[in-house]
Amino acid sequence: xxxxxxxxxxxxxxxxLTLSLSVFGEGNKSISLPEExxxxxxxxxxxxxxxxxxxxxxxxxVAEKWKExxxxxxxxxxxxxxMSSKGMKAHEHDVFMIQWGGKAERIDPFxxxxxxxxxxxAASGKYNVAGYxxxxxxxxxEGFVTNTDLEKRREYxxxxxxxxxxxxxxxxxxxxxxxxxxxxxxxxxxVMAMGEGLNSFWNWINITPKGDRKILKYGYVGDIKLLxxxxxxxxxxxxxxxIIYDPLIRIDVNGKPQPWAAExxxxxxxxxxxxxxxxxxxxxxxxxxxxxxxxxxxxxAKEVKAPYYSSKIKYLKEVKIVDNKTLRFVLVEPFxxxxxxxxxxxxxxxKHIWEKQYIEKGAEGLLNWDNQPPIGSGPFxxxxxxxxxxxxxxxxxxxxxxxxxxxxxxxxxxxxxxxVQGLKAKEIDGSGWSLLPLQIEEVKDARHLxxxxxxxxxxxxxxxxxxxxxxxxxxxxxxxxxxxxxxKIVQLIxxxxxxxxxxxxxxxxxxxxxxxxxxxxxxxxxxxxILEESGFRWDIDGHIYYPENY
Amino acid sequence: xxxxxxxxxxRLLQIILTMFILITLLFFMFRVVPGxxxxxxxxxxxxxxxxxxxxxxxxxxxxxxEQYIIYLKKVLRGDFGISFQYGKPAINVIxxxxxxxxxxxxxxxxxxxxTGIVGxxxxxxxxxxxxxxxxxxxxxxxxxxxxxWTGMIFLSxxxxxxxxxxxxxxxxxxxxFPNQLVKFFSIDFxxxxxxxxxxxxxHSAATPLLVMRTSILxxxxxxxxxxxxxxxxxxxQILFKHVMRNALLxxxxxxxxxxxxxxxxxVLVETVFRWPGMGREIVLAVAARDYPVAQxxxxxxxxxxxxxxxxxxxxxxxxxPRVVWN
Numbered sequence: 060x061x062x063x064x065x066x067x068x069x070x071x072x073x074x075x076l077t078l079s080l081s082v083f084g085e086g087n088k089s090i091s092l093p094e095e096x097x098x099x100x101x102x103x104x105x106x107x108x109x110x111x112x113x114x115x116x117x118x119x120x121v122a123e124k125w126k127e128x129x130x131x132x133x134x135x136x137x138x139x140x141x142m143s144s145k146g147m148k149a150h151e152h153d154v155f156m157i158q159w160g161g162k163a164e165r166i167d168p169f170x171x172x173x174x175x176x177x178x179x180x181a182a183s184g185k186y187n188v189a190g191y192x193x194x195x196x197x198x199x200x201e202g203f204v205t206n207t208d209l210e211k212r213r214e215y216x217x218x219x220x221x222x223x224x225x226x227x228x229x230x231x232x233x234x235x236x237x238x239x240x241x242x243x244x245x246x247x248x249x250v251m252a253m254g255e256g257l258n259s260f261w262n263w264i265n266i267t268p269k270g271d272r273k274i275l276k277y278g279y280v281g282d283i284k285l286l287x288x289x290x291x292x293x294x295x296x297x298x299x300x301x302i303i304y305d306p307l308i309r310i311d312v313n314g315k316p317q318p319w320a321a322e323x324x325x326x327x328x329x330x331x332x333x334x335x336x337x338x339x340x341x342x343x344x345x346x347x348x349x350x351x352x353x354x355x356x357x358x359x360a361k362e363v364k365a366p367y368y369s370s371k372i373k374y375l376k377e378v379k380i381v382d383n384k385t386l387r388f389v390l391v392e393p394f395x396x397x398x399x400x401x402x403x404x405x406x407x408x409x410k411h412i413w414e415k416q417y418i419e420k421g422a423e424g425l426l427n428w429d430n431q432p433p434i435g436s437g438p439f440x441x442x443x444x445x446x447x448x449x450x451x452x453x454x455x456x457x458x459x460x461x462x463x464x465x466x467x468x469x470x471x472x473x474x475x476x477x478x479v480q481g482l483k484a485k486e487i488d489g490s491g492w493s494l495l496p497l498q499i500e501e502v503k504d505a506r507h508l509x510x511x512x513x514x515x516x517x518x519x520x521x522x523x524x525x526x527x528x529x530x531x532x533x534x535x536x537x538x539x540x541x542x543x544x545x546x547k548i549v550q551l552i553x554x555x556x557x558x559x560x561x562x563x564x565x566x567x568x569x570x571x572x573x574x575x576x577x578x579x580x581x582x583x584x585x586x587x588x589i590l591e592e593s594g595f596r597w598d599i600d601g602h603i604y605y606p607e608n609y
Numbered sequence: 610x611x612x613x614x615x616x617x618x619x620r621l622l623q624i625i626l627t628m629f630i631l632i633t634l635l636f637f638m639f640r641v642v643p644g645x646x647x648x649x650x651x652x653x654x655x656x657x658x659x660x661x662x663x664x665x666x667x668x669x670x671x672x673x674x675e676q677y678i679i680y681l682k683k684v685l686r687g688d689f690g691i692s693f694q695y696g697k698p699a700i701n702v703i704x705x706x707x708x709x710x711x712x713x714x715x716x717x718x719x720x721x722x723x724t725g726i727v728g729x730x731x732x733x734x735x736x737x738x739x740x741x742x743x744x745x746x747x748x749x750x751x752x753x754x755x756x757x758w759t760g761m762i763f764l765s766x767x768x769x770x771x772x773x774x775x776x777x778x779x780x781x782x783x784x785x786f787p788n789q790l791v792k793f794f795s796i797d798f799x800x801x802x803x804x805x806x807x808x809x810x811x812h813s814a815a816t817p818l819l820v821m822r823t824s825i826l827x828x829x830x831x832x833x834x835x836x837x838x839x840x841x842x843x844x845x846q847i848l849f850k851h852v853m854r855n856a857l858l859x860x861x862x863x864x865x866x867x868x869x870x871x872x873x874x875x876v877l878v879e880t881v882f883r884w885p886g887m888g889r890e891i892v893l894a895v896a897a898r899d900y901p902v903a904q905x906x907x908x909x910x911x912x913x914x915x916x917x918x919x920x921x922x923x924x925x926x927x928x929x930p931r932v933v934w935n
Binding site for chain 1: 642643644645647648649650651652653654655656657658659660662663666691694695696697698702705706764768769776777778779780782783785879880881883885886889890893896897898
């Protein structure tokens with residue numbers, strides 16, 4: 060008897076199952092969507108965990124949210140050089156993430172607003188990686204570059220930030236809080252400058268020893284590459300060259316250009332800047348710094364197309380010597396960032412040394428010259444350099460603004476963890492390598508260490524490619540960007556040692572940052588409604604399809 | 610002697626062929642890998658003009674076959690080109706680092722073969738006892754442990770806990786040396802050498818040790834050992850004068866192989882101990898696509914391996930009178 064009931068129940072269950080399946084199947088058919096309307100797969104490149112753990116984690120969190128919206132996201136880990144040459148240079152990407160450094164010469168947001176977004180930079184090999192082309196934006200960008208009135212430029216910059224925040228061609232994600240550790244028992248008057256932290260020039264001339272140990276040992280990941288300012292390609296070299304060589308102007312801690320090797324400077328007209336050279340400056344070999352040296356430096360840098368300087372001085376037409384103290388820089392066309400990007404970057408070279416080398420070696424030979432010892436006029440003189448071991452600089456007593464420390468030893472580590480251990484064991488007194496939350500945890504018990512913090516004006520940025528689907532669609536871009544959990548990333552990955560980024564000009568850059576822009580991010584509901592309102596469709600499995608008649 | 614000359618020519622030809630293949634492989638190996646030398650400097654914002662000048666300067670604007678011919682011609686003249694990263698001849702970049710690595714390598718090979726040979730003899734002598742099995746197990750564990758891990762354990766023990774040895778580097782920061790030689794003979798340098806040499810040394814000690822142990826076990830069964838015993842020679846003397854000399858042969862072969870392998874391990878050791886050697890330079894050069902530096906470094910390593918093999922061959926004949934030159 061019992062087995063009979065069981066049979067009936069089983070049969071009924073089976074029937075029910077078949078019924079429900081067929082209903083389900085019917086439903087599926089009724090909303091099946093044409094394959095060609097499907098939004099194409101997104102190829103998303105990130106770097107490996109060992110290269111940068113933070114970037115890797117952010118990458119995964121972003122991909123997760125995009126999948127939630129129904130996008131088919133394929134995440135691939137690429138080695139940096141590969142990603143850089145395929146994405147940054149060839150523009151063959153869909154989307155990838157990089158970290159842009161916030162060095163002092165980028166406080167004038169020319170790089171962020173013009174170089175990364177003007178349509179003339181969209182060709183392969185150039186820096187408008189997204190391929191963003193917007194005539195209205197271009198016009199503003201040109202105004203921003205050519206106008207010499209600061210307030211006017213700021214107006215342009217504000218409007219441009221507004222447009223970028225809305226169009227999201229390549230959204231910034233977060234600004235790190237740059238965290239640099241130093242030995243507070245032995246040194247004081249540390250300066251954490253915007254974008255550069257302890258690496259800043261201002262730190263080197265202000266940091267003061269408390270006791271008898273007057274030589275500061277400074278750790279970093281990786282050694283400098285070379286000391287020839289005309290051939291360097293890295294910011295790490297520039298940090299050091301910047302204290303050996305004096306530029307005419309320096310960007311102060313607040314981001315404002317201040318005369319340095321120049322006594323004063325003024326804009327004569329929109330294409331001419333007049334500079335008066337400071338009196339009584341001497342190179343480290345005792346020869347005086349003259350207007351001839353200045354002119355020669357810029358002429359030479361232009362002639363050999365010095366890689367680090369080239370983009371910053373390409374609008375310079377000629378340098379005219381007015382009298383033995385005065386020079387005029389004449390530009391091809393009005394270019395406002397010339398002062399903050401050009402004059403503030405190029406250090407004055409001694410003509411008598413470089414001219415001799417030039418005659419002996421020729422232009423090409425000059426580019427393979429190691430320039431040792433480098434002779435500049437800056438506050439530090441070259442001591443010695445044993446590559447991958449240590450570099451020593453000593454105080455230049457004759458400088459008009461001599462440093463408080465007697466010298467500086469730069470010690471390169473192979474890995475960030477070496478820096479952390481070195482800090483703990485007092486092998487070094489400080490480091491310009493920004494510490495990650497885990498590393499900060501590790502140095503917490505070291506009583507002699509203090510942490511300096513400042514928001515970075517650089518950021519982790521997603522580079523979309525507007526040349527290909529689906530990133531050519533503004534609604535998709537906006538939805539994808541709204542889905543990025545910026546605040547969560549700050550909380551979970553950086554343990555609050557970061558700030559969410561909405562504008563390509565950082566909030567820490569107070570003068571240029573526009574606080575009133577649309578804050579795109581952290582809102583997956585908004586992302587969904589953008590897609591729904593513009594007619595995007597989803598199938599039963601949640602895959603996203605283009606609107607009808609798209 | 611005629612036989613030796615013939616053998617010598619044959620080996621020479623072999624070496625030339627090997628080097629040619631090596632040089633060719635090195636050229637194409639790096640060019641097949643995606644990425645280019647300038648992609649490293651994206652953040653610096655190099656503009657198009659500067660990029661073009663650089664490519665031209667590096668000789669990368671020409672088609673690959675042409676680049677290869679130029680490269681071959683230059684290598685024959687001993688010119689490995691200008692480093693893309695450092696803007697000076699690659700051979701100068703590597704040259705400075707080469708001796709640092711060489712010293713570390715010699716020190717670690719010395720440790721490896723000293724402990725290997727002595728340990729092997731000892732374990733073979735104590736064969737089939739608790740000491741033998743314990744010793745063999747420890748040796749196997751040490752060999753299986755990744756060398757960077759062993760290095761970190763040593764660091765945390767000797768540098769952090771006991772604080773008797775330095776954290777890394779080649780000398781105490783801030784020390785000035787008038788020249789390389791003074792540096793290499795300073796106490797400070799030797800103190801810095803201990804941990805990395807020990808780490809790399811004990812890691813590669815396992816192979817010679819096991820080879821030595823096995824070959825002693827084989828030799829010990831031979832008739833002439835029996836005979837020596839019968840003659841009443843002391844056990845110690847039998848071991849060191851008769852058995853060890855005969856058992857050394859396979860270890861010599863292993864030496865050549867091991868010397869080549871040691872470089873691979875030393876890359877990691879150099880990174881852990883901040884040793885400014887060639888290994889770290891290779892890693893940097895590959896990541897930065899600095900072809901000239903990477904090529905020079907690999908060329909030197911390849912040459913070293915070839916030379917070590919040659920030395921092993923010659924030593925072999927010296928130790929074993931049965932080897933004839935042909």
